[in-house]
Every structure is written in C-alpha cells, then in structure tokens.
Amino acid sequence: MDTIISKSNEKVKYIKSLNDKKFRKKYKAFYLEGIKVVTEILRSKKAIDVMFIAYSEDLLIHSNGGEELLSKLKEESKIECVKFSESIFCYVTDTVTPQGILAVVKIPEYDIFQEIDRETSNILILDKVQDLGNLGTIIRSADSFHVKLVICNNGTADVYSPKVVRSTMGSIFRVKVIYTSEIQEIIQYLKNKKYSVIGTSLRTDKYLSDLNYLNKHAYILGNEANGVEKSLLDLCDELVKIEMENTAESLNVSVATSIILYEQYKNKK
Numbered sequence: 001m002d003t004i005i006s007k008s009n010e011k012v013k014y015i016k017s018l019n020d021k022k023f024r025k026k027y028k029a030f031y032l033e034g035i036k037v038v039t040e041i042l043r044s045k046k047a048i049d050v051m052f053i054a055y056s057e058d059l060l061i062h063s064n065g066g067e068e069l070l071s072k073l074k075e076e077s078k079i080e081c082v083k084f085s086e087s088i089f090c091y092v093t094d095t096v097t098p099q100g101i102l103a104v105v106k107i108p109e110y111d112i113f114q115e116i117d118r119e120t121s122n123i124l125i126l127d128k129v130q131d132l133g134n135l136g137t138i139i140r141s142a143d144s145f146h147v148k149l150v151i152c153n154n155g156t157a158d159v160y161s162p163k164v165v166r167s168t169m170g171s172i173f174r175v176k177v178i179y180t181s182e183i184q185e186i187i188q189y190l191k192n193k194k195y196s197v198i199g200t201s202l203r204t205d206k207y208l209s210d211l212n213y214l215n216k217h218a219y220i221l222g223n224e225a226n227g228v229e230k231s232l233l234d235l236c237d238e239l240v241k242i243e244m245e246n247t248a249e250s251l252n253v254s255v256a257t258s259i260i261l262y263e264q265y266k267n268k269k
Helices: 010-017 021-027 035-043 066-075 086-092 112-118 132-144 162-168 183-192 253-268
Strands: 029-033 050-055 081-084 101-106 123-127 149-153 176-180 195-200 216-222 238-240
Touching: 010 021, 010 050, 010 086, 010 101, 021 029, 029 035, 029 162, 035 066, 035 101, 050 066, 050 086, 066 101, 081 086, 112 149, 112 176, 112 183, 123 132, 123 183, 132 149, 132 162, 132 253, 149 183, 183 195, 183 216, 216 253
Parallel strands: 050 081, 123 149, 123 216, 149 176, 195 216, 195 238
Antiparallel strands: 029 101, 050 101
C-alpha cells in the first residue's frame, strides 16, 4: 500500500475539512480518532457507516495497542484503509499527540418522532449548551445511566466536532443525538407521550429528591451562562434544583447532568 505524503491528496483535504462544522454538515460526516474507538468500530455489529479508515504506521506502532490494531486492519477487507505519513496524519487531525488512526464515519440520521415513540427510558434535552467539553461529558453520562436519546436545540454546540467526539470516549455510538429547530413542539409531543418534562432552575423551592421517579422524565439542561430559557421553563411540568451548600451558586452543567441522571438511575432500580 502506497503512503500518502501530499496535502493535496483528496482524502487528506476531505478529512482536514471535517474539522470545520460547515463541512461536517455539507458532507454529513465526521471522524473519530484513537485506538479505542476504532477498535470498537471493528468489533461492533451495529450499523456504523464507516467510509474509510486513515492511519499512520509510524505513529500507530508507538501507541499502546497500536500494533495489534494495525494487524487487524491489514486483515480487514470490508473497510477501506489508507496509509498516511506521520506528518500528513498530524496535519489532518486537531489532536496535539495523535495515536495514528482515525475513522471517517457518516453522521446518522434519525426521525425524532419515531425515536421518541420507540424510547422506553428517560430523555435529555439540551438548551444551547455551548462548551464542547461539557457536551462530551453529558453524552458519556447519558450512556452511563441508560439514557439513549439526547435532543438538542439548534443553539447547542456540534456533538460531531472532534473535541466532543473524543471526550465521549465511544459513547457517541450508543447515544442518539438529534438536533431540532422545533424544540417547543417536541416538548409538547413528549408531554403527549406521558413524559414529565423537568426543567432545571435555581428559581424553585423544589429539589431533585422530590421527584416521582416512577414517571418517565425528559430533563431540560440549559446554557452554561443563562440556564434554560424562560419560554422552555414555562412549558415544564416541574422545576427542580440540586440540593447543595449555599457557598456555591450553581454547578457546571455537565456535573449537574451527571448528578441528575445518577439520582434517576438509583431511584428507578
């Protein structure tokens, strides 16, 4: 197999473009980087639409588990693998110390109403969450506590950006993330489907521990600076906050999400 050494190569330009949200949206694709996630792709029997895998042998053999994965890749005939030089691989990725392998994957497309109809567990709604690290941690927490559907309004950061994808540590495969511009309509649809829509707000006297955990819940978490917008809070069945010492005004949105989902998981067992 020839090694790609030119920045003008079409696959090099394609991957490089996926660092930009505009091109992820245009091509309906993103990339996942690292030995763990690519190994998970090769082992997975789920429908992950892999377009191709790019790797640098020089980088990969010096990464923990890299040689074993390289051997599996060379045996894999169903997925196209392209070999980059070390400098070209470092050029296309936004990682400071790349492990030497990435998979270019099609962004999955879902019908939001069908996904709500088939969902049996709780749901997360994210209102303009902006920080990429927070978003990735929220997806990991959802995966950890059996939340399989996350609905985002269009002001929320892009879950398919390389930083978010890395921080999900593979959870992006197991949690369906859907963006919508009709968030108020979706909230009403959830209520019609017997979900209790729970808003998070400091302006309430009700605590998380007061909830009836026998109900199906759709939790709304808000923007880091402004919280959940008032128009959405007005649609909620209940507003709750996390009980804590008064020395801290509020919690980071990803931390708050983890606490909420843990309490839900604990109380429904």
